[in-house]
Amino acid sequence: MSVLGIVSEVVGVIKRLQSAIQDEKYPRISEFFHDARRFILKNRQIVDTAPLQVYCTGLIFAPKDSTIRRIFNKEGPTWLRQLPKVEESWSAELQTLEGHSDWVTSVAFSPNGQLLASGSDDKTIKLWDPTTGELRQTLKGHNGCVQSVTFSPNSRLLASSSDDRTIKLWDPITDELCQTLKGHNGRAQSVAFSPNGQLLASSSIDKTIKLWDRS
Template sequence: MSISGELPAEGSDGEEVFINEEDIIHEITIDEEDLPDRDDDDEDGGDRMDDSEDVDDSTYIFQGHKDEVFTVACSPTDASLVASGGKDDRGFLWRIGSAEGALELTGHSDTVSTVAFSSDGKLLACGSFDGQINVWSTATHSLQGTLEGSGSGFEWLKWHPRGHLIIAGSEDCNVWMWNADHNTILNTFAGHSSTVTCGDFTPDGKLVCTGSDDATLRIWDPRSAQSRHVVRGHGYHTDGLTCLSITLDSQTVVSGSKDNSVHL
């Protein structure tokens, strides 16, 4: 192992310890020719890496897309089932290592920006900048329904943690909520003044949290679609939010922003 410069570590009594070149016990030189090479493309559209001791032979490359891939999701109930979407206006449902080929999630006319499985793994939602969300059955590979809002593109979508409700953030400044079993709109959450860039249900399913390019975080009542709290201004982000995550106890929201900061 080779160490360049000085790296701080912590001693048994808590003081900083600095490691330098004098502490090297043995240096091992790696010859690039010894590293595994990638095999040629598999016929089923995916590549497996060289089957050597240092590489897991389950490593798999899916090559169905023809342009940038923007979103991927793994099924919560089937470790081999994966969905993806990209700039080529295409979504795919595919199984790692399977020779059966991938199911193309057809019907979109613009970038597929977001995909997500329901918590029970039975449904897959595929959202696009074309203003549509298509919901597919993972068992039958059939289209269950199409969800629409105002026609503006969808940035993201999330499923309720225990049911077939979907929320999605739109370029029209709104958050939309549907019942995916009946393909019906339940609520529209209006209040943001710019694109809704991120959001989610709290893990207990009782609230919805969203972030926007307007540099605010909003907390909503999903039943009434009323905004309970707005976090903004001095001490909070000074530029648009890009991402958020909610702790498992549903008590804390972590948000990231274009202003280079993370807030809790």
């Protein structure tokens, strides 16, 4: 699936299969799908860059009690004399998203749960699929470090604040820059939408808070 470039689709298929299986009727199958999804998410970076390493690195670092490790243990490397110490079972961490080239300063989920936005000192904002971990888009436009990102209540707008003293509004569906708000005399530190989405507030190191009309 990695060679075909459809790893993200596999994660989605497994999630749909999980929903279709009745846990109480098919507990072993349900357990397998749950474990398979955890295994893919945990090893997403490996699968994307070096697919065959999943049989080596992926398996030997899988938790001791994981279903995938028990079933495919014979597929692991036989030349290793000592295996690494690993956890007994899966931890709360699902996966690690990598892509920014500098500090990540802010993250925010869209209210509809379909996107995760991250702002960084590399002056970019990245949009991720929180279900699969796939990078959807990289938004470029700020001339300084991105300090904060937030979605509007209807998930149709993404606001970002930056060291360049501006607040930018983006369309997370088309990835277009909709508007640039200027007025602060110092770094724009944070942004927040009002519950009805008609106001946007921004704070700055210039000791002011500004309210912007979004109606």
